[in-house]
Amino acid sequence: MLRLRLFITFKIMFHFAFAGTTSPGGHCSTSRNRLGSNTHKFLSDCSDQTYCSGPQNGTCLLRTCRRDEFPFGYGPEDFLPPLCPRGTFCPDEGDACRLQVSVGGACQMDRDEQCAPAANWREISNGENFYGSLCLRGICMFANVTYGEPCVIDKNTYTDIGFDGKAIGIVIVRDNCRAPQSYCNQETQVCERTKTLGDFCQQDQECELRNCVSGVCTEPPETPFRVAPWQYVITAFCVIGAMISICMLLTVIHRRHRMRRYREIREYYFEQLNLRKSIMALHSAAAVSEGREQMLI
Numbered sequence: 001m002l003r004l005r006l007f008i009t010f011k012i013m014f015h016f017a018f019a020g021t022t023s024p025g026g027h028c029s030t031s032r033n034r035l036g037s038n039t040h041k042f043l044s045d046c047s048d049q050t051y052c053s054g055p056q057n058g059t060c061l062l063r064t065c066r067r068d069e070f071p072f073g074y075g076p077e078d079f080l081p082p083l084c085p086r087g088t089f090c091p092d093e094g095d096a097c098r099l100q101v102s103v104g105g106a107c108q109m110d111r112d113e114q115c116a117p118a119a120n121w122r123e124i125s126n127g128e129n130f131y132g133s134l135c136l137r138g139i140c141m142f143a144n145v146t147y148g149e150p151c152v153i154d155k156n157t158y159t160d161i162g163f164d165g166k167a168i169g170i171v172i173v174r175d176n177c178r179a180p181q182s183y184c185n186q187e188t189q190v191c192e193r194t195k196t197l198g199d200f201c202q203q204d205q206e207c208e209l210r211n212c213v214s215g216v217c218t219e220p221p222e223t224p225f226r227v228a229p230w231q232y233v234i235t236a237f238c239v240i241g242a243m244i245s246i247c248m249l250l251t252v253i254h255r256r257h258r259m260r261r262y263r264e265i266r267e268y269y270f271e272q273l274n275l276r277k278s279i280m281a282l283h284s285a286a287a288v289s290e291g292r293e294q295m296l297i
């Protein structure tokens with residue numbers, strides 16, 4: 001079992017590491033252009049900064065365009081090829097900007113931006129497509145199919161290595177139904193209405209919020225926390241209560257303090273009076289004894 005696991009892990013690592021390494025000027029063949037079996041990343045004989053010029057006796061040439069702001073395989077000091085202007089796209093190879101493809105045309109896997117936007121893209125555009133366009137199974141289409149109409153499903157498994165070194169497969173299912181109000185049923189291949197929170201589900205895409213946990217449509221983890229009105233009321237009461245009790249506590253402490261001072265001052269006065277009384281008693285006693293002495297003389 002361990003052996004098998006190690007084998008799988010090594011096989012995956014081998015696949016991940018199998019990107020081309022030929023630098024500019026090296027020999028290559030476009031016949032070996034392919035998508036990685038685990039990541040579905042575009043791979044060729046050439047390195048990430050170059051593309052292969054031809055099918056036979058090709059040469060690796062520096063890429064002339066990029067599709068990402070921060071493209072893969074470039075260091076901070078490397079010169080970046082330019083992004084493509086509007087209406088064009090940079091293919092996975094990075095050889096040149098090309099015009100966007102219209103519906104029915106060929107596109108590269110998961111590259112929705114290679115398809116031209118739909119005329120009514122404002123109605124069908126959302127985070128799951130590019131201006132209403134999709135690239136499913138290598139063909140450009142619009143995400144405009146309504147309830148009960150046949151739809152197209154593109155299901156892909158991406159494999160990654162988890163924390164424990166074991167392979168984890170992530171299945172991504174995409175379809176051309178109008179999202180998020182409908183999804184493509186995998187058995188019937190027909191668009192169906194998406195399910196709302198709390199409904200029974202089997203897969204994420206069946207739910208309107210695209211999150212199915214233990215068979216129930218649930219809010220996705222990134223949903224912002226909503227505070228109910230009664231929670232606002234309780235919080236306000238608690239804050240006001242805390243403020244009032246702090247004020248009362250301060251008043252009580254202040255009063256006690258004043259009381260102690262008052263007692264101290266009173267004691268001081270009493271002491272002063274006693275002192276005065278005793279001095280006067282001393283004086284009168286002295287005067288009396290002086291009078292007696294004079295009488296004796």
Ligand SMILES: *[C@@H]1O[C@H](CO)[C@@H](O)[C@H](O)[C@H]1NC(C)=O
Binds near residue numbers: 056057
């Ligand atoms: C490719 O290169 C080989 C040897 O360098 C040569 O024999 C062959 O004719 C070349 N093929 C083409 C299509 O240029």
Ligand SMILES: *[C@@H]1O[C@H](CO)[C@@H](O)[C@H](O)[C@H]1NC(C)=O
Binds near residue numbers: 103142144145146
């Ligand atoms: C979706 O778009 C395609 C291509 O423009 C069009 O042929 C089709 O009628 C549209 N479907 C719906 C339901 O609007």
